[in-house]
Amino acid sequence: MTKVSDIIVETLLQAGAKRCWGIVGDTINHFTDAVRRSDLKWVHVRHEEVGGLAAGGEAYFTGELAVCAGTCGPGTLHFVNGIFESHRNGAPVLLIASDVARVETGLGFPQELDQRKIYEQYSVFCEYISHPDQARRIVVQAAQAALTKGGVAVVIVNGDMFEEDTKDALPWSVHRPKSHLRPVDEELDALAERLNAAEKVTLYAGIGARDAKPQLVALAEKLAAPIAHTSRSKEFIEPENDYNIGMIGILGNKAGVEAVDAADIMLCLGTDFAYTQFYPGQDKVIQIDHDPTHIGRRAPVGMGLVGDVGPTIDALLDRLDQKTDTSHLDAARKQWKEDLKGYVGEAEESDPTLIHPQFVTHTLDRLAAQDAIFTADGGSPMVWLLRHLTANGERRFLTSLLHGTMANAYPQAMGAAAAYPGRQVISMSGDGGMTMLMGDLLTLKQENLPVKILIYNNGSLGFVEMEQRVEGLLDAYTDLENPNFAKLAEVCGLKGWRVENADDLETAMTEWLAADGPAILDVCTNEMELVMPPKVEAGQVASTALFGIKAVLSGRTREVVSLLRDNFLR
Incomplete structure (x- = not known):
């Protein structure tokens, strides 16, 4: 007889999983004990959303199964955003979502919730282990669905089920067949x-x-x-x-x-x-x-x-x-060359006291390794990645283009760094995204994940601010009062650099990239930066002009002058 928890871990290993991201506790204690006694590595995060994003980053870049596990109620719920992001990226992730003991199911017991209703809307497989003898079969089906369909699979396990014995009589195993499909x-x-x-x-x-x-x-x-x-x-x-x-x-x-x-x-x-x-x-x-x-x-x-x-x-x-x-x-081709000239033209700064994010990204593109892995937060950082980083066939990129979440970049970079310990992994983080899930900077230190985090520190939710202005609105509630992220890094046991003048960027970035272990580069970038679309419509111009009028009437003339100078006159 074998415990259900041991069967689950054994099956995950046979499916190719190498690590499990999560936070230990109550309903998964027997599962994590089985992990402790196995070759499956447990990665202890500080927030489950980070675990879901990190597992998704690992799975996306490797194409292999990554695993995360959560306790009942709030533990599993904290995974939701990371799981939805990973699923939309087509990352083969398997979530072990635990629930209360079966004797308490349906009685409104503390932390009980219907996991299936939550996850079946964004998963390729979502099922309970209803009997101990199902354990291997259900986990095999889940892993096979995640790997062959490309997405998240969820196995729901009541806490007491992990302790059950099973005969495990049939040798269920994961298959990954390949096929070619073409029209008639x-x-x-x-x-x-x-x-x-x-x-x-x-x-x-x-x-x-x-x-x-x-x-x-x-x-x-x-x-x-x-x-x-x-x-x-x-x-x-x-x-x-x-x-x-x-x-x-x-x-x-x-x-x-x-x-x-x-x-x-x-x-x-x-x-x-x-x-x-x-x-x-x-x-x-x-x-x-x-x-x-x-x-x-x-x-x-x-x-x-x-x-x-x-x-x-x-x-x-x-x-x-x-x-x-x-x-x-x-x-x-002729127009593409003109477009590239425009991008290259943003690789220099005429005023070193005004650091444009495009300049920062061009410098990163030049100094980063040829096989670096880059992640970028949803919002402005994803624009700088897509427009200003060179794809050379060796570099890898991941940003939140389908789910559009904040705070995805450095958790996804954690997954990449765990999977590729010898490669340079760089997170292009916004100050809003960084401060949303800042607690797992401690995980970088504790797990010794050498992620290099570049923070575009403009003191605002920049992409939202741009959206408001293009709609002719005064930007509201987008200001961010940030710490000195370099000093914060040092407090967390990471190395940190801060750049406030463009002339200091290259030296600091070179040292940051060469540092052993995880490190933060805090760059104070220009706040008045629009993300310009490829074709500017008359309505967008009119709306931005309307913002300018409202801003002047509200005593914000300096911002309007800065916006025009930095985005339309350079």
């Missing part, structure tokens, strides 16, 4: 006919094309088509790709937007890009996705095909005519 020949013929007839084709590639870059480039060459890409696929599409022209969307660039607008066909490949306003009319859009429910979900499409990107392109290429007119591609 008739649909491929119809697609080829449309592409051959079109004069201008723009390819739009998403995360679903991450394993199909050679096929994507071959398709672009055949069609003389530029390749725009989503934010999530930056690291896979951009490196050594002569057809790349950047992103579309609010975080994108002019070349991508114009290439879509000018195209006869926008061929969407493995993308579920959510913002309908950036798509052209229905007759222009053709979508290829492995999930049939994604076809036409974001914008009306003229044709939709179901298939994996690589195998679909392989089957399509011989059906296509070679296009010789490269004018559409040439125009997109």
Whole structure:
């Protein structure tokens, strides 16, 4: 006879898990004791949300199963945001969510809650272990779902169930089969006919094309088509790709937007890009996705095909005519070069007392390792990552593009650092995100995770402030009164640097990157910084002007002058 807790831990190890993130306590004490006696490493965080984000970071970068576990009631509830973020990233995470003892279920016992109702809305698997003999079978199904479907699986276990004995008679095990999916020949013929007839084709590639870059480039060459890409696929599409022209969307660039607008066909490949306003009319859009429910979900499409990107392109290429007119591609490439000049132009500071976040990021891009792993908080830091860091085929990037949470960056970096102890891992943190989950700086020290945290310290919730101003509103409740983060780092046992003048940045950043163990670089950046979209609409200009009028009438003329100088006149 074997204890359920031991069966769960053994099965997790067999599924490839290496560590479990969480906080010990009451209903999982027998589980954590089984972890203690096993090769599964327990990582003790200070807040369960950090554990969920860290497990998600580990799983996203490795593609392997990561685990977290929580006590009943508030313990498991604290995981929710980290679990939702990880699931939306497609990270294979397994959460052990414990509940009160079975004898108390349904009686309103303290800390009892219905875990299934919480997690079934964002998971690939969510089930109770209802009998001891189910333990291995349920955990196997959960791990297999997380690994093969890409997302979070939840196993709910009553606290007393961990102590039960089981015969464990059947050898259930995790399987990870692979397959190739492509459209039928008739649909491929119809697609080829449309592409051959079109004069201008723009390819739009998403995360679903991450394993199909050679096929994507071959398709672009055949069609003389530029390749725009989503934010999530930056690291896979951009490196050594002569057809790349950047992103579309609010975080994108002019070349991508114009290439879509000018195209006869926008061929969407493995993308579920959510913002309908950036798509052209229905007759222009053709979508290829492995999930049939994604076809036409974001914008009306003229044709939709179901298939994996690589195998679909392989089957399509011989059906296509070679296009010789490269004018559409040439125009997109020309604009992309102009866009890059604009980004490079922000790599220097004319006034060292005014540190722009773009300048900070360009310096980071130049000094960071060629195989560094970067995470960025939702909000302004994710913009600086996407626009100003170089994707070279070795670097990895992760930011909260689907869930849009604050405070994701350094917890996700913790997961990456645990999985890749020999690599440089850098968190690009906003001051708002950092202070939201600041307690787990202690985990960095306690677990010796050498994360390098760059804090863009502008004293405000900058992205929210920008949103308010673009809507013509006076910014409100966005101010942050921050500590000296370098001194805070030292109190927590980390090394810390603070930069208030641009002339001091390179020296401090070099020392920070070279430091042993976890370290913080606190950079006081310009507060009056807009995130400029690739195409500024008249309504946005009018709304920003309205903000200026309101600010002047409220006695905030200095801020308006600073906003104009720093964003429109440089």
